[in-house]
Amino acid sequence: MTERKLVVHARRQAADGVIVLDLRDPAGAELPEWTPGAHVDLVLGGDLVRQYSLCGDPADRTTWRIAVLREPAGRGGSAYVHDELHPGTAVLVRGPRNHFPLHPAPRYLFIAGGIGITPILPMIAAAGAEWELVYGGRTAASMAFAGELRARYGDRVTLRSQAEHGLLDLDTILERTPSETVVYCCGPAPLLAAVEGRCANRPLHVERFSPQDPGEPVRAASFEVELAVTGRTLTVPPERSVLEVVEEAGVQVLSSCREGTCGTCETTVLAGTVDHRDSLLTPEERAAHDTMFLCVSRAACPKLVLEL
Template identity: 65%
Template structure:
């Protein structure tokens, strides 16, 4: 398993909690002893272990320089699988919670100028990016959409700190974010960062099609449609560390076959969006089916997310 040496497992407590806006609760998580927490960078998220074996990923949305606590904001999703409901109902002040991370597949790259586009709870990874952009002396603008002002987390704080650089789009007042106006003409020396619901991200991708390669950076909360697999037949994975060779049938993932063989493998979302199951590829060609890596990152072919990605050749050699 490809491991990030900066990731840790921490048992923290809910040091503070408050209702941010409609259906969004903010938790401040701290070490019970008062010790500083590990460093992190904008775009990072953590795995939060919840009841009944549930694990959910939440973006860190505080200020990275403040190591006394980590902050997450959680949207209650009535039609979800129960993770957000557990956070809202059970993680009260003083509650203990185990976290793993931080992990960052949405890092803020250096640039003289940024365009940030957030939809709903997708504002959470963007907030620390604004602080970092300010600290670097970069120019930036934020376009932030939501169902209504009552549902838009951190909106009032952002209005106070961002001034004219913030353009809010409460849908019940002004409609959807005007992507054509914002992205219709490619801008030099500008990076675009966006996080939010899948329809917004697809639209942002379409509007950035004529921008220079490497301009657009996205973080998804749900997996994207990647079409049919490159291979529809079985393939083999050789595990370099254990010396085992396994056969992966069309109806199972590499992760499922590895787990069935009794080989430990970290995993969480099983949708290719969290990065927990990242595994180093030592040989072979990968059919990348994740919603994390850019095309350029996938082209390096040196790592894969075994919960969804498959082989594009008869045999893969993995660092497992």
């Protein structure tokens, strides 16, 4: 994956605890194309790599825009962005990648919670069809882009702060939504769980900030991975990940989250059956067994052959 050095062109406060950064090439070169739902990795130094959704205009090839919520209880990525990235600061960026694409549909319902609004912004601009956005946050002051959304789209946007209205009334929202409407949802885990529980029979796409519980592995025993490019065969014990084993063997694999949510370590599977333990692939993609995320997924058979 291409890694490029960009600079912070502009920075602004979008809400309580949320900043927006515009990133540009220092020489003014065009940036790669991207589609709604895409994200980039910010390489913040050492092993500190974080993913942020692109929330600007895909047609603007000069600028990648991200919005970052400062999370006091986080692992240090958001604090670094808030404290260290200012206009003129250089930052290494990888991507873009898209594991949350907008699929064509005649009607959409977008549900966003908090900073989960970021991948939704370019989606509603590109939707074209009939759509509705329901956007919730802790307080009105914490809801980034709320004023811009209301000004641009009017009553197609419903804004609900928990402080004033309580939790989103998902039952009412979904009862009034035709069953064939495609639902897109991004936000904290409790919101995703609530939406998933009510959309078992609806077309639904979600993006997660934290991993799902994958349950127990299909195989408790060790398994082998054959690296097709190098011809080596490695043994993966129960207590180690495929990523750890191949890295120890000197094979370089890009990785970031190490919890199956970012997609950085996605690797082609040439043979074998995968125990998918990520939070990204759809059921159809899992059934193909042609790709896996090395940081969490394992083998459901004695041996996998990987394109490494």
